[in-house]
Amino acid sequence: MDDQYCPHCKTTKYRNPSLKLLVNICGHSLCENCVDLLFARGSGSCPECNTALRRNNFRLQLFEDPVVEKEVDIRKRILKDYCKKEEDFSTLREFNDYLEDIETIIFNLANNIDVESTKKKMEEYRKANREQIMKSKGKLSKDEAYIEALVEQERCEEEEKRQMYMLQKTEEKKKKTRNREALIDDLMFSDQNVEDILATYEAKSKDVHRPLGYGSIPITVPKPATKFSSGIRVGVRGDENFLPIPKLEETLFIYKAVTQKTFGPAAPSSQEVETLGYTKHVRPASPQGIGGGYQSMLACHRAMQDAFCGLFYVPEKSPSPTPSVSSTISTGSDSTEMDVS
Amino acid sequence: MFHTSSQRKHWMFRNEEEIIKLRRENVTMYADKHGDSMQVEDRPLYFLTYDEERLLCRHYEHLVRDFCRKFDPPMPPSVLGTSCAYFKRFYIHNTAMDYHPKWIMYTCIYLACKVEEFNVSIMQFVGNLPNNREKATELILNHELLIMQHLNFNLTVHNPFRPLEGFLIDIKTRVLHIADTEVLRKKAEEFIYRSLATDACLLFAPSQIALAAVLHSASKKGVNLDKYVTDSLVGKGNSDTLKQMVEQLKKVRFMVKHIEPLNPTKIQELEEKLQKCRNQELDPESQIYKKKLEEKLLAEEEETYIKRQLLSEETKRSEDQFLMSV
Numbered sequence: 313m314d315d316q317y318c319p320h321c322k323t324t325k326y327r328n329p330s331l332k333l334l335v336n337i338c339g340h341s342l343c344e345n346c347v348d349l350l351f352a353r354g355s356g357s358c359p360e361c362n363t364a365l366r367r368n369n370f371r372l373q374l375f376e377d378p379v380v381e382k383e384v385d386i387r388k389r390i391l392k393d394y395c396k397k398e399e400d401f402s403t404l405r406e407f408n409d410y411l412e413d414i415e416t417i418i419f420n421l422a423n424n425i426d427v428e429s430t431k432k433k434m435e436e437y438r439k440a441n442r443e444q445i446m447k448s449k450g451k452l453s454k455d456e457a458y459i460e461a462l463v464e465q466e467r468c469e470e471e472e473k474r475q476m477y478m479l480q481k482t483e484e485k486k487k488k489t490r491n492r493e494a495l496i497d498d499l500m501f502s503d504q505n506v507e508d509i510l511a512t513y514e515a516k517s518k519d520v521h522r523p524l525g526y527g528s529i530p531i532t533v534p535k536p537a538t539k540f541s542s543g544i545r546v547g548v549r550g551d552e553n554f555l556p557i558p559k560l561e562e563t564l565f566i567y568k569a570v571t572q573k574t575f576g577p578a579a580p581s582s583q584e585v586e587t588l589g590y591t592k593h594v595r596p597a598s599p600q601g602i603g604g605g606y607q608s609m610l611a612c613h614r615a616m617q618d619a620f621c622g623l624f625y626v627p628e629k630s631p632s633p634t635p636s637v638s639s640t641i642s643t644g645s646d647s648t649e650m651d652v653s
Numbered sequence: 654m655f656h657t658s659s660q661r662k663h664w665m666f667r668n669e670e671e672i673i674k675l676r677r678e679n680v681t682m683y684a685d686k687h688g689d690s691m692q693v694e695d696r697p698l699y700f701l702t703y704d705e706e707r708l709l710c711r712h713y714e715h716l717v718r719d720f721c722r723k724f725d726p727p728m729p730p731s732v733l734g735t736s737c738a739y740f741k742r743f744y745i746h747n748t749a750m751d752y753h754p755k756w757i758m759y760t761c762i763y764l765a766c767k768v769e770e771f772n773v774s775i776m777q778f779v780g781n782l783p784n785n786r787e788k789a790t791e792l793i794l795n796h797e798l799l800i801m802q803h804l805n806f807n808l809t810v811h812n813p814f815r816p817l818e819g820f821l822i823d824i825k826t827r828v829l830h831i832a833d834t835e836v837l838r839k840k841a842e843e844f845i846y847r848s849l850a851t852d853a854c855l856l857f858a859p860s861q862i863a864l865a866a867v868l869h870s871a872s873k874k875g876v877n878l879d880k881y882v883t884d885s886l887v888g889k890g891n892s893d894t895l896k897q898m899v900e901q902l903k904k905v906r907f908m909v910k911h912i913e914p915l916n917p918t919k920i921q922e923l924e925e926k927l928q929k930c931r932n933q934e935l936d937p938e939s940q941i942y943k944k945k946l947e948e949k950l951l952a953e954e955e956e957t958y959i960k961r962q963l964l965s966e967e968t969k970r971s972e973d974q975f976l977m978s979v
Binding site: 572573574575576577588589590592593594612614615616617618619620621622623624625626627628 | 654655656657661665666667811815816817818819820821822823825826856857858859860861863864886887888894897898901
């Protein structure tokens with residue numbers, strides 16, 4: 313499907329992923345936009361073969377090859393008229409000839425061979441069998457009836473299963489509440505040990521949670537059918553919907569400058585260390601040091617901070633908590649056997 | 654930074670009495686525990702008293718300083734400061750009778766080398782010891798974890814050496830009437846080294862010790878720094894904080910000035926006394942210690958054996974169950 317493209321505007325599926333190719337009875341495809349443009353008035357001619365086309369005859373192209381599309385279309389039309397069944401013929405041979413005839417007509421029309429004579433032949437046939445055609449129009453064929461019956465049966469089965477499942481569920485719930493009530497009664501009036509009672513009920517409730525025992529009916533949770541017995545797939549679509557990404561509601565972080573009690577006069581900031589000339593009095597950084605990210609300001613600043621912090625410090629209370637060794641130590645190395653206490 | 658450190662939180666004491674009280678408790682507790690059979694009056698004769706223990710510890714602190722100064726390759730001073738701090742902190746909650754100060758001292762220095770990023774291997778380290786290097790290696794490594802545990806893993810120590818540099822830089826920058834600030838350095842450093850012999854690092858902030866050192870040196874050299882302290886450092890209008898700080902500085906200087914001299918003959922006696930009264934169970938060279946260690950190892954072995962047996966039974970049972978279910 314990669315090289316799907318509109319023959320009129322040359323748009324490809326690659327350039328416009330939402331490209332939809334439509335096809336009409338002549339079997340030439342056109343993209344949706346071109347159809348809108350060319351058949352704005354409801355009818356017009358095919359840009360490839362000049363066949364007169366109606367806009368509402370356009371339908372989605374299902375097959376990659378438009379020729380196949382055309383053939384399918386013709387077959388549908390022909391089979392409306394040629395609707396005789398096997399019962400209508402006396403021998404199998406005749407019925408097969410009849411089918412052969414149909415195929416020849418379809419092939420001729422699809423490939424533009426003897427179109428005129430074929431059409432004439434069809435007209436004759438239609439006239440000859442008008443009555444029968446009219447009759448069979450309203451009637452479903454045997455095969456169709458069979459498929460219908462299958463679908464119906466499937467639906468019934470599903471319904472039955474669902475009901476059974478529901479029944480089992482309510483049953484389970486009832487059992488649970490009954491159990492709980494019994495437990496409370498026991499706890500209130502029995503003279504048994506509380507733990508014993510609880511243990512027995514624990515065991516019981518576990519049984520309840522296991523409904524798929526040998527006695528009970530096995531339940532299979534009905535799987536959503538993706539396929540009818542007739543082979544038609546349902547419930548599967550190409551464009552899967554993903555869950556939307558959950559939005560997180562968060563408050564924004566607000567920076568608050570940290571203030572610390574240094575127990576001393578304020579030390580010059582790292583800028584001041586340089587501007588006020590403190591760095592003049594320390595060893596200048598070597599080229600290797602600068603390469604590694606060292607600046608003489610860093611060492612100077614640290615020395616100043618260390619000098620000023622704690623200058624006014626007076627210990628107010630004894631250290632807390634005192635690292636009491638006797639209680640906290642466990643043997644760490646060979647010689648840590650303690651007997652201090 | 655000192656103000657957020659574990660040093661301030663856990664290792665700063667209000668006054669000397671508090672420290673003395675803790676140390677006294679250790680000694681009496683040890684005597685009570687190990688001297689049940691003795692008369693109370695006889696105990697001081699057998700066990701170390703508080704003063705004796707102090708003298709011994711101070712002797713070993715002195716040895717720490719000696720060892721560090723002679724160490725090859727030369728050590729930065731912060732290693733010395735940190736080792737002294739470890740040693741002092743350790744003997745606040747322990748007695749010399751439980752742990753012999755000799756090995757605690759070496760281990761403190763070894764640990765301080767690591768913490769202060771002075772990179773020496775254990776082989777290099779024991780190379781500085783006169784003899785018995787094999788044994789020393791084993792003992793130092795055995796004691797290392799123990800000491801860290803007793804220090805409550807508060808390993809960062811703020812020493813007065815960097816604040817001293819800070820003050821010298823500050824004086825050079827802000828006090829312009831002093832011709833050469835470097836003259837202050839030698840005496841100030843000496844002061845700090847002497848302060849390591851006292852309990853100053855358990856009572857005062859490192860910057861206070863450093864400032865005391867600078868002021869001490871200035872007064873020796875006849876340099877007046879009063880204006881610098883009152884105006885530049887404290888600032889006007891803070892007479893209360895100034896008073897408090899000056900009080901602290903005075904205490905530091907008093908402490909450092911009044912260090913009692915050590916008496917070598919007395920120390921010799923004390924060493925012998927310690928050999929007798931020390932806790933045999935914690936002496937790595939005693940028979941009791943070795944026996945205990947052996948017992949511990951055996952017990953451990955037995956424990957692992959039992960554990961393994963239990964485990965194998967468990968797996969066997971579960972396998973059986975599995976087979977049954979299949």
